[in-house]
Amino acid sequence: MSAHEKVAILMVDDRPENLMALEAVLDSEHYLLVSAKSGEEALKKVLQYDFAVILLDVQMPGINGFETAEIIKQRKSSCHIPIIFITALSKANEHVSTGYLTGAIDYIFKPFNPIILRSKVEAFVQIYRKQQEIEEKNSQLEKQSVELQEKQNNLENIVIEKTKELLKANEELKVSHERFQKIFQLSPNLMAIRSLADQRYVDVNQSWIQFSGYQFEELAALTNDVLAIHSDTGEQNVAGASPKDLQVGIYNKEITYVTKKGERREGLLSTETATINGEPCVISTITDITELVDLEKEVSRLDRLNLVGEMAAGIAHEIRNPMTTVLGFLQLAKNQSHHPQPEEYINLMIDELHRANGIITEFLTLAKDKANNRKKKDLNEIVKTLHPLLRAEALMNNKVVLLDLTECPLLYLDEKEIRQLILNIGLNGLEAMEANGTLTLKTYISNENVILEIADTGPGIKKEVLENIGTPFFTTKDEGTGLGLAICYSIASRHCANIDVKTSEKGTSFIISFQQTAVETPQVANRLS
Known part of the structure; x- marks a missing residue:
């Protein structure tokens, strides 16, 4: 048993032989026997230990047993300790009466009976242990009470915090609901x-x-x-x-x-x-958007009327020349009916008629309600099919055609029209470049749209030309009809695609964007057109 688990007992006597006698009687593994040879030493020991009982000799030099007991009882920390006076039988009555006044619990008379001494001390030790158990339980109960109080306080704090959060969330929800109602209703x-x-x-x-x-x-x-x-x-x-x-x-x-x-x-x-x-x-x-759609339809109708006027003038101008040539030769043939016409005259008239027919055919290609045969096609395969043709055209003028193709989803396309669009823009790009120029055909996906980009390294397009690009019969070529890019824009419109043009001194890029909505459901021409 460790020293701190033993019960401390204080024995006070100025005679060593008396202390040895007390130790011999009380010797036990459950007791911690502490000796003091004077009242002064006993008071010091009381400050160091918590004693279960004090055996105090009455007659001692200096501070006697009564005075020592009185001082012990006056101190708050030691007033609870039971004191047993040890006194001689010759002065028993005097000591007993005085001892009660100074706080004695019991008396042992010299010479003492060991059995009685041991039983009395054991009784006080048992009382001490019971008190210790009670104090320990009280301490545990007090500790548990403190912990419970802390938990209760923490719980109250948590409840307060959660209540604040709920009130704040409720207020935010209320504000959000009011905002939604205003937005919804207004x-x-x-x-x-x-x-x-x-x-x-x-x-x-x-x-x-x-x-x-x-x-x-x-x-x-x-x-x-x-x-x-x-x-x-x-x-x-x-x-x-x-x-x-x-x-x-x-x-x-x-x-x-x-x-x-x-x-x-x-x-x-x-x-x-x-x-x-x-x-x-x-x-x-x-x-x-009913009013907006109606307005767009009216604007589109007026635009078509304006375009019809412009195209009528253009067609009249373009077709008048071959018709004039054919008319002249026919009049000449009428006046010289008895002479056969030279074969070159007949061939020239046929060429002029083919030219007029070509102009009319290109004009019809502009029609947005033109019948189409759209099927699921791989745009990359169409580009690859046209690559040899464009490369051959480029090689004749010392130019290069490059492909930069990325895997793209299938689109609903009219292959003939897309081939015409690629060829028109590609050949325009080759014509715009000097020797050693590069034409690049590129496909990729951007913003969920399938992109076909045709870029050249030419000198770029002038601002005044760019503003009119795609307008029927507008051309910068000496022998051009001005319908090539107009047809490209018409084809793009029928495929729900947009054409963007980016140009600079380093070259021009035509960017054709096919919308993803056209991937699964083939649609007819724009209903507003």
């Missing part, structure tokens, strides 16, 4: 919220009511699409006749919808899914 676009579960109309904004002609009360029991929305290609159920369709996000898809009065209007549809009040919903937005 938006100039038609906005509707429909449930993904049963497709009922949860809410519609004022613009939706104004454009459609329906009141929200009429929609309460409806689950179908009352606007009969169709895409511009005739696809139905764009807004979602089934939950599966409703979950598909759509962005600015051109559609038509029908109002309550049966009026068909144009719009751009966008949809997005969201959870509102715990219910999965789809928010659909229609930007009404």
